Amino acid sequence: MLAIETFDQRQGGNVLYKALSHPLAAEALSALAARLRPLAPIALLDPDGIAPALLALAPALPPIAEVYVEDVRAIGREIAGCAACPLTDLPRSAARALLITAFDAERLKARLAPFMPAGMECLSLDAIRLPREMLTVPERYGERRNFATNFAFFRDQDGLSTRLVSANYWAGYGAGAVRLWLRLFAADGEVLATWEEALPAGPGGFAIDSRAVRARFGLPPFTGQLFLHVIGAAGHDVVKYALDTFPTDAGPSLSCTHDANAWPSERYAGLPAPREDERVILWVQNSHAVAIPAGAIALDRMGAERPVAFPRPIAPFATEALDVATLLPGIRWPAQIELRAGRHVVRPRYEVVRGGRTRIAHVNVERADLAPDPTLRALPAPLGRGFLLPFPILPRRRFATIVQPTPMATSETSLPLRLDLFDPEGRPAGSHFLGCLARDHALALDLDSVLAPDALPEGGHGELVYDFRDGGEGNGWLHALFRYADRESGHEAESSFGSHIFNTLMTYRDEPQSYSGKPPGLSTRLFLRLGEGGRQSFTCLIYPASAPWHPRSTTSLLLHDEAGALVAEAPLAIACSGSALIHPQDVFGPDRLARAGSRGYVLIRDTTCRLFGYHGLMDAAGGFSLDHMFGF
Structure with a gap:
């Protein structure tokens, strides 16, 4: 396990x-x-x-002979293999150098100067x-906005390309x-390219296309990862795309x-096992400049507790295609597979190869900080059905929909669940x-x-909810994998996400989430x-309600251009x-979409729900x- 503290659900990222x-640090x-x-x-x-995180991420540092602490409660604690000494012992130190594990340390250095041997x-x-020009708030190095960063799986190889799309939502x-x-790493972890791009002055859209990057830098085919650092962010430090x-x-x-999801985790869940005619490739991408040791990455059948280790090391920032078989x-x-990642990687991607087609999806963070919540067995009446996990049912004439609940906490031993189905007008369908x-x-x-052949012909949506009629426990971190199959072409797609309490004035802990x-x-x-390159975009919007809310939403679809x-x-x-399946080309027409451009986007806005x-x-x-989808 890499000795780093990355993300806490209560305090956010470290x-x-x-x-x-x-990478520059x-x-x-x-x-x-x-x-x-x-x-x-x-x-x-x-x-x-x-100090533990520093030594884990910088193994080339020389051995530490002495450790000093300011907090009297930390005296004697083992840090970096040493028993911590009070800072008042510093004048008697035999060390030739003192390393202060802090940024913005000039005042502290000045305070210590009279006491140093x-x-x-x-x-x-x-x-x-980092260089000053890369800092959003140079006067406070530990400010979150200085490190608005993330990784992306990035490929231009074997007839497949990638395109990262987002908007300058910080302008808002x-x-x-x-x-x-931006820095692009090859599969072996070597740097392929480093460059900068200016975002639109307003809340315009932007795209980074692997084809354009490859042409710009004259690169060979690659499958690796792209590191993004947003400079000048406002509002928050989250990089969404x-x-x-x-x-x-x-x-x-x-x-x-x-x-x-830029924070490495100990475990990830929601990785499907392959069918007989499939290969499932887990893309393990090292998020750090230190190698992942042999055996530090392992797979386990969910619930088996018999992890099997990957036997080879993975180089710094390298990408490994791991066939789960x-x-x-x-x-x-x-069957489901659990990834033991040891905090070495951010949320990995997996690829399913079947019948000449390939599809990519992501696993999710399996939380180690959650315990069963007995309150969920009988939530107060104002919270209605409580936690809901909504998912689309695509038009059934063309698409099949498959639902697989996925444990997403290390303490989770049971999932007591019910499936509620609704047509687009919000009428119960089972x-x-x-x-x-x-x-x-x-x-x-x-x-x-579970549905009659003629039920929900135009689709609708479903909601997974807790149902304790046969016992069991819940924690509010309910997740599931949703798989969709085109009955005509055989193509499939899948997504996974978690539950929330939706659309009620009453709150429970941090729900309804804001x-x-x-x-x-x-x-x-x-x-x-x-859409771009002849591909057309669509969205399925769902109006979930834990308790009765406004009869209808007051939603606006706002088409924006690249600026x-x-x-x-x-x-x-x-x-x-209820729900709505929206195709922008049907709503706005081809002329307006052409004016918006390939980097334009639709902002879906509602202040009522x-x-x-x-x-x-x-x-x-x-x-x-x-x-x-993501919001901002």
Whole structure:
């Protein structure tokens, strides 16, 4: 396990982790280690408690001989293999150099100067700071907006290309000039290219196309990862995007995934086992400048507790295509696979290869900080049905819909679930108790098995909810994988996400979740990218309600061009507990979409209720993609 603290659900991300793991900081750490080695023995002052993370991410640092702490409660604690000494012992140190594991440390260095032994050199993590021009808030290095970063799976190889799409949503929070610092890593972890791109001055859309990057830098075919650093961010430090994988050789494949969730986790879940005629490839992408040791990555059949380790090391920032059958032969869908990642990677992608087609989706963070919540057995009446996990049912004449609940907490041993179905107007279309599922369950419910052939011909949506009639426990972190199959072309797409409490004035803990401010979150701001290269975008918008809410939504579809200017607006009213399947070309017409351009987008806005959405693309070859949307 990599000794780093990355993300806490209560406090958010650890910005010091991002400051240490940034690719440029990693290079500077190597230089700092080279500078310190001739000065051994080394003493360490750890005012912020980040020494374990520093040593994990900078193994080239010389051994630490002494550790000093300011907090009297930390005296005697083992840090970096040493018993921590009080800082008042510093004058008697035998070390030749003191490393302060903190940024913005000049005042601290000045305070210590009278107490340092003669000849002792004092250094701090200011030696690995990013250049000033890369900082959004230069005067406060630990400010979150200085490290608005993320990774993306990025490929231009074997007839498949990738296109990352988002918008300068920071402009809506008052940002001035915003630009991207980008670094592309090859499969072996070597740097292929480093460059910057300016974003539109307003809330305009932008795209990074692997074909354009490859042509710009004269690159060979590649499959690796793209590191993004947003400079000039305002409002928040989260970097969100949609990533399309599409064929460049007239092939039939098409898929999309959500952003990578920039925080490495100990475990991930929601990885499907292959069917007999499939290969499932897990793309393991090292998120750090230190190698992943042999055996540190492992796969396990969910609930088996018999992990099988990957036997080879993975180089810094490298990408490894791991065929799950090599570690877990014989395991077949609908079994699920758990990834033991040891905090070495951000949310990985997996690829399913079947019948000449390939599709890509992502696993999700399996939380280790959750315990069963007995309150969920009898939530107060104002919360209605409580936690809901909504998902689209695509038009059944063409598409099959398959639902697979996925355990998403290490403590989760049961999933007591019910499936509620609704037509587009919010009318109930059936309810099915799925049982109290075990952690190692193998349920994948094809809705064809519970719906009449003529039911929901134009689709609708379903909601997974807790149902404790047969016992079991819940934690509010309910997840599921949703798989869709085109009955005509055979193409498939899949997405996974988690539950929330939706559209009620009453709150429970941090629900209904709000992306800005305190709960309840009762408004919508969703991003829908437009199609490109003959592919047309679509979205399924769902109006879930834990308790009765407004009879219909008051939704606006706002078409923006590449500069962020409004091209057109269209109203939309979705019934409570209903849904709508939207194709921008049908709403706005080809002329307005042409004015918006390939980097334009639709902003889905509603100030009266929280909508939940899934988006995708469709092409003429029967390919389609689907994943959950993001808001800002």
